[in-house]
Amino acid sequence: xxxxxxxxxxxxxxxxxxxxxxxxxxxxxxxxxxxxxxxxxxxxxxxxxxxxxxxxxxxxxxxxxxxxxxxxxxxxxxxxxxxxxxxxxxxxxxxxxxxxxxxxxxxxxxxxxxxxxxxxxxxxxxxxxxxxxxxxxxxxxxxxxxxxxxxxxxxxxxxxxxxxxxxxxxxxxxxxxxxxxxxxxxxxxxxxxxxxxxxxxxxxxxxxxxxxxxxxxxxxxxxxxxxxxxxxxxxxxxxxxxxxxxxxxxxxxxxxxxxxxxxxxxxxxxxxxxxxxxxxxxxxxxxxxxxxxxxxxxxxxxxxxxxxxxxxxxxxxxxxxxxxxxxxxxxxxxxxxxxxxxxxxxxxxxxxxxxxxxxxxxxxxxxxxxxxxxxxxxxxxxxxxxxxxxxxxxxxxxxxxxxxxxxxxxxxxxxxx
Numbered sequence: 001x002x003x004x005x006x007x008x009x010x011x012x013x014x015x016x017x018x019x020x021x022x023x024x025x026x027x028x029x030x031x032x033x034x035x036x037x038x039x040x041x042x043x044x045x046x047x048x049x050x051x052x053x054x055x056x057x058x059x060x061x062x063x064x065x066x067x068x069x070x071x072x073x074x075x076x077x078x079x080x081x082x083x084x085x086x087x088x089x090x091x092x093x094x095x096x097x098x099x100x101x102x103x104x105x106x107x108x109x110x111x112x113x114x115x116x117x118x119x120x121x122x123x124x125x126x127x128x129x130x131x132x133x134x135x136x137x138x139x140x141x142x143x144x145x146x147x148x149x150x151x152x153x154x155x156x157x158x159x160x161x162x163x164x165x166x167x168x169x170x171x172x173x174x175x176x177x178x179x180x181x182x183x184x185x186x187x188x189x190x191x192x193x194x195x196x197x198x199x200x201x202x203x204x205x206x207x208x209x210x211x212x213x214x215x216x217x218x219x220x221x222x223x224x225x226x227x228x229x230x231x232x233x234x235x236x237x238x239x240x241x242x243x244x245x246x247x248x249x250x251x252x253x254x255x256x257x258x259x260x261x262x263x264x265x266x267x268x269x270x271x272x273x274x275x276x277x278x279x280x281x282x283x284x285x286x287x288x289x290x291x292x293x294x295x296x297x298x299x300x301x302x303x304x305x306x307x308x309x310x311x312x313x314x315x316x317x318x319x320x321x322x323x324x325x326x327x328x329x330x331x332x333x334x335x336x337x338x339x340x341x342x343x344x345x346x347x348x349x350x351x352x353x354x355x356x357x358x359x360x361x362x363x364x365x366x367x368x369x370x371x372x373x374x375x376x377x378x379x380x381x382x383x384x385x386x387x388x389x390x391x392x393x394x395x396x397x398x399x400x401x402x403x404x405x406x407x408x409x410x411x412x413x414x415x416x417x
Contacts, residue, residue, distance in 0.1 A: 002105075004033075004098070005107050006094075006119055007034075008069075010064065012038050013039075018059070020393065022061075032101070033062055034098065035066055043078070067090050084115065090119035095123065105401075106127065110136060110137065111136040111316075112142065114158070117162075117169075130170040131171075132400060140159050146305070171399055172191060172194070174194065175313070176195070177195050194399065197386075200324075206294045206325055206326065208291075212282075214293075215255060223297055224255065224329060225255045225293065225299070226258070227257040227290060227293065227300070230259060234262075235352060242357040251365070252278060254275075255297070257293050258284055259283065294324045300324065302336070303357075311336075312334055313336060319387045322339075326379070327364060327372050331351055333350060
């Protein structure tokens with residue numbers, strides 16, 4: 001299969017699409033990736049890429065075609081410019097760079113923004129290749145939930161763009177079951193929408209991992225670890241409020257592994273609240289090293305803000321947490337919390353409820369090692385049965401191979417000539 005992957009983010013940025021591309025190449029498919037200039041999450045172009053772009057022209061056997069774009073920088077205006085410039089550049093220069101190339105299918109990866117769908121739709125039309133669109137973030141609902149956009153007019157305009165993109169997809173992949181009706185609201189009831197969750201990368205063998213030296217070992221400590229993006233959606237005000245409640249419990253440590261747009265705010269708040277002894281920011285590290293950090297964790301924390309849209313979301317890190325075999329602390333509503341609760345893989349509390357989070361941390365810290373080990377084993381079993389990487393990729397591979405460009409679209413294009 002000749003597969004074109006359209007993604008604003010790609011290696012050396014750490015996203016699950018990297019793993020998917022590498023696996024498709026291993027399975028014998030010819031994969032081309034259309035992407036931008038690596039600058040996530042710092043908002044600056046990676047120095048190694050700036051020095052030698054040719055080093056990043058291939059990844060695990062896949063060809064990587066890059067188009068220029070504005071880096072994320074800081075602030076909402078720069079972020080919107082980042083989204084817009086990739087969409088325009090990929091639609092124009094991307095088409096030019098891929099001229100004369102044929103593909104059997106196009107796969108668009110959308111963790112955010114939805115604008116990645118613009119070049120994907122353009123390539124579908126020009127290349128006459130069916131388009132599968134993997135939705136990991138719902139727009140315009142997420143924009144409203146995190147306060148990026150408040151204007152009803154702009155939100156309605158984004159909704160029309162979403163509808164335009166969805167209606168031109170041959171297959172839409174929803175990262176959670178709750179996403180399906182939301183997607184159909186914009187795509188129409190006749191759209192083909194399939195549940196397709198994320199998986200844990202192949203790298204989370206915590207039992208065999210060597211503990212990360214960046215974490216100071218304290219034998220009597222109970223370590224709660226957050227790993228991933230430090231952004232507005234993750235509700236760090238509530239996390240730090242819980243840490244403040246437990247400040248006097250000297251054995252409880254909060255370890256934050258990652259980076260993001262709110263990282264500096266979190267660092268400043270740790271100082272302001274006097275949490276330097278209990279909350280430790282360990283910075284961003286490659287996904288390949290996460291198992292070495294998880295080796296220190298007595299619990300893995302996943303959180304999202306108390307917004308209706310986030311109750312429909314299964315955070316991508318949850319699958320990795322489950323595969324690590326470590327108890328999960330979930331400050332979530334809806335489907336993500338149900339996953340943890342139904343599997344007895346940890347403890348849950350309502351999104352935004354810092355007092356209940358503090359109680360859950362304290363409760364888990366008082367459980368025996370055997371009880372916590374059982375929770376971790378439950379999570380591992382769920383990961384193997386519901387989020388097993390090979391089975392999910394087999395499913396996606398089959399869907400992509402069965403897709404065909406609709407005859408009606410081909411006829412319309414011929415008539416347009």
